Amino acid sequence: MTESSLKLRADSFSARKHLGQNFLINKDGLLKIVDQLSLVKRDNVLEIGPGLGFLTEVIVASGAQLQAIELDQNCVDALQKLSLPGLTIIQNDFLQVDLEKVITRQTKIVGNIPYNITTPIISKLLGEIGQPAPWLSKIQLIVLTVQQELAQRLVASPGKKDYSQITLLMNYFGTAEIVFKLPAKDFSPVPKVDSAVIKFIPYRQPKISCQNYAMLRQIIQTAFARRRKMLKNNLLALHLSQTCLDEVFAQLNFDPQVRAENLSLAQYARLADVLDK
Numbered sequence: 001m002t003e004s005s006l007k008l009r010a011d012s013f014s015a016r017k018h019l020g021q022n023f024l025i026n027k028d029g030l031l032k033i034v035d036q037l038s039l040v041k042r043d044n045v046l047e048i049g050p051g052l053g054f055l056t057e058v059i060v061a062s063g064a065q066l067q068a069i070e071l072d073q074n075c076v077d078a079l080q081k082l083s084l085p086g087l088t089i090i091q092n093d094f095l096q097v098d099l100e101k102v103i104t105r106q107t108k109i110v111g112n113i114p115y116n117i118t119t120p121i122i123s124k125l126l127g128e129i130g131q132p133a134p135w136l137s138k139i140q141l142i143v144l145t146v147q148q149e150l151a152q153r154l155v156a157s158p159g160k161k162d163y164s165q166i167t168l169l170m171n172y173f174g175t176a177e178i179v180f181k182l183p184a185k186d187f188s189p190v191p192k193v194d195s196a197v198i199k200f201i202p203y204r205q206p207k208i209s210c211q212n213y214a215m216l217r218q219i220i221q222t223a224f225a226r227r228r229k230m231l232k233n234n235l236l237a238l239h240l241s242q243t244c245l246d247e248v249f250a251q252l253n254f255d256p257q258v259r260a261e262n263l264s265l266a267q268y269a270r271l272a273d274v275l276d277k
Contacts, residue, residue, distance in 0.1 A: 020114025048111030130213025151196035
């Protein structure tokens with residue numbers, strides 16, 4: 001495997017833009033992604049959107065058992081021609097797959113995933129705050145190549161402009177970090193944006209608890225619906241009175257002018273608990 005051969009294979013393939021097909025042709029990048037998986041022989045790996053199999057080949061070379069979920073028939077044909085040992089191809093849309101039948105033991109997740117469905121993919125893997133996906137306990141770690149802008153949102157801290165609902169979801173279920181970045185030129189076809197590789201390690205048990213998770217989720221959704229507005233004004237949409245909110249914010253020692261991106265997940269959980277009473 002050389003970068004020139006990877007580029008030749010990618011350039012000779014008619015990539016489908018609506019499927020977000022941008023193939024990583026940087027060999028060092030591929031090796032670094034697999035290195036983040038810390039693979040040992042017989043590890044079970046699930047690859048999301050293997051495409052032409054560039055990353056797939058490196059994973060299989062480690063001795064891991066690999067399941068790859070790929071929608072595009074042309075990519076499936078290319079993968080089958082590689083005849084890689086230990087590879088099982090599942091032709092389907094990842095968002096439609098029953099992962100309980102796929103993730104049956106401890107598994108590491110990896111993928112260069114389409115930018116336009118990154119958030120739904122992450123939500124499917126993890127579940128919702130207070131409602132973990134049935135298969136989450138079997139996920140050891142997740143390594144994904146995503147749009148750099150989204151990567152910043154996944155790892156943002158409170159008070160940062162990138163801090164968002166998806167940040168809170170990640171914070172609830174585990175720890176995420178950007179391990180390295182990949183410029184657009186490392187892909188074929190060349191996308192309009194740079195990418196980043198994130199590594200996510202799930203908690204065995206969430207660090208944050210709440211009395212009413214449904215309320216917590218509703219508060220978060222309402223808070224970020226109009227993130228430029230003050231949080232207290234946004235929460236009026238939950239049919240709470242201004243007087244009630246003034247009292248709750250005072251009790252929690254929250255700044256009356258605080259905005260959605262300024263509160264940590266723990267603070268949102270405290271807010272939900274007080275409002276639930």
